[in-house]
Amino acid sequence: MRRVHVLVAAVSVATAFPSASFAQSHPEFVALGRVSAALYRPDTGPAPHVGFVIGHRTANYLNHIACREFSGRGFLALCFNTRFQNNESQVRWEETPLDVKAAVEYVRRQPGITKVILFGHSGGGPLMSFYQAVAENGPAYCQKPERLVKCGDELRGLPAADAIVFADAHAGNPVQALRSLNPSVTIDGGKRHVDPALDPFDEKNGFNPNGSSHYSKSFQDRYFAAQATRMNELIDRALAIQERIGKGDYPYPDDDILLVPSGGNPGAGAGGDAKLATLDPTIPDLQSTARPEKLLRNDGSIVTQIVRSVAVAEPGMARTNRGFDTGTKIFTLKSFLSANATRATNANGGIDYCSSNNSTTCAVQSISVPIMIAAMGAYQFIRDDEIIFDKSASRDKDYFVLEGAVHGFTPCTRCETTRGQYSNSVKNLFDYIRDWTNKRF
Numbered sequence: 001m002r003r004v005h006v007l008v009a010a011v012s013v014a015t016a017f018p019s020a021s022f023a024q025s026h027p028e029f030v031a032l033g034r035v036s037a038a039l040y041r042p043d044t045g046p047a048p049h050v051g052f053v054i055g056h057r058t059a060n061y062l063n064h065i066a067c068r069e070f071s072g073r074g075f076l077a078l079c080f081n082t083r084f085q086n087n088e089s090q091v092r093w094e095e096t097p098l099d100v101k102a103a104v105e106y107v108r109r110q111p112g113i114t115k116v117i118l119f120g121h122s123g124g125g126p127l128m129s130f131y132q133a134v135a136e137n138g139p140a141y142c143q144k145p146e147r148l149v150k151c152g153d154e155l156r157g158l159p160a161a162d163a164i165v166f167a168d169a170h171a172g173n174p175v176q177a178l179r180s181l182n183p184s185v186t187i188d189g190g191k192r193h194v195d196p197a198l199d200p201f202d203e204k205n206g207f208n209p210n211g212s213s214h215y216s217k218s219f220q221d222r223y224f225a226a227q228a229t230r231m232n233e234l235i236d237r238a239l240a241i242q243e244r245i246g247k248g249d250y251p252y253p254d255d256d257i258l259l260v261p262s263g264g265n266p267g268a269g270a271g272g273d274a275k276l277a278t279l280d281p282t283i284p285d286l287q288s289t290a291r292p293e294k295l296l297r298n299d300g301s302i303v304t305q306i307v308r309s310v311a312v313a314e315p316g317m318a319r320t321n322r323g324f325d326t327g328t329k330i331f332t333l334k335s336f337l338s339a340n341a342t343r344a345t346n347a348n349g350g351i352d353y354c355s356s357n358n359s360t361t362c363a364v365q366s367i368s369v370p371i372m373i374a375a376m377g378a379y380q381f382i383r384d385d386e387i388i389f390d391k392s393a394s395r396d397k398d399y400f401v402l403e404g405a406v407h408g409f410t411p412c413t414r415c416e417t418t419r420g421q422y423s424n425s426v427k428n429l430f431d432y433i434r435d436w437t438n439k440r441f
Contacts, residue, residue: 032102037080038062040071051076051107054119069430093339094151100131115162115441125169129363135160142357149338163370171384172359174342180264180273183226201318212313213279227347238333260329281311294400307401310415370396376405378412
C-alpha cells in the first residue's frame, strides 16, 4: 500500500500542472533497457537542435510539466524514469548515472540535436549533478575516501551534457532526510518515547497548531544538533551491521531493512516530516537569501533584493509525522547509506555535503558546464539553491528566485494577498529558461 500511495502521488503531481499550450500532442514512449521514457517534440516549427533530459531518482516523470513546456518552446524533451521508479527501498544511488547515460545517448542520436541540457527538478537535481560530475571527472569523483558508499568503474566514459538547469533542486536526499528527522522520538520496546525538550510539536517550544510556528534560536540550535546526532547514529548502526554481514556474523548475508520512525516520507514535500522550515517559514537561514538576489516578478520584471519565502506553514505535520504510513521512512541498509545518509554536526550549517554521492551541493563543485538555478519563492530551497550557486565551479552560472511559485512551479494561491498575484509563475519560469538556453546555444 505504501508503494501505491507514492505512485499515485507522483502521477497526480505530474498531471496536475497546466500546460502553456498543446505543443506536443503525441509523445512517443521509448524503452531504453531498464529505463522507460517519453519523447516530446514540437508539433510545429523548425526542427529542434537542443534537447532536454528530465528525470528523477524514483518519481514518475513521463508526464512532467517540463516535457510539455519545453516542447512548446521549440525544444526536444526526453522525460524518463530510472530503474528505481517508485521503489525507494531498492535505490542504489551509484547505479543511477547508467540510466541518465541511456537517456543522454538517446537524445544525442536524435536528428538535428547538437546540444543536450540536463534538467534537475527537486530530486532530479542531485541525480543530474551527480551524473555530470562523474561524466566530467570519471569514477574518481565518486570513489573519494570521504564517501560513505563508493561507485564502481562501470561509470567510466559517461558522455557529458552541455549544460544543467536546476529548477527548485534540493541539496540532496541525505540533506532532506537529515532535516526531516524528528530527534525527539525514539521507539523502544514497542513504545514511543518523546523528549519534550526537543519536540517540535510542543507549544512550549514554539509550535503553533493553527498556523506558523516560531522557534527560538536556542531551540533551533538544539534541534539541528540533535538531528545530526540522530543521523550519525543511524549511519553508525548501518555500517556496523554491514561489517557483521561481511564477517558472516548476521542473520542475512546481503542486506536488511532499516526503519526511521518519525523521519518523514521520502522526497521534497512528500509530507510527514519534521523540518523546522516547514513549520516555521520565517527561519532566515533556511528560507531567505543571504544577500540581494534576482527575483523574477509575476509581471516578468526582475528586481534585486533579499528574497524571503512566502510559503505557508504546515502544522498538520504534527499528525502525519507520528504515523507509520505518513511519517516512517523505509530503507534497506544499502539504500539508506547510498542515497539518504550524510555526516553532519548540525542540520543547518554543519553538513558534510561530500560524505555522500547524492549531493547537488558537492557535485556542482566539480562541474564546469553552464549552470542555471531557479528557486521557487513559495518553497523551502531558496537558501539551499543560493549555496549551490555559490559553490558551483562553473564560470557561467545564474541564480534567481521565481516569485510566488510552489515546488511544482505553479502559483501558491494560499500565499496570495490578491487574487492572481502569482498567476504567471509557470510561463515566467520556462520563458526564462528558453531565453537563457537560446542565448548560449
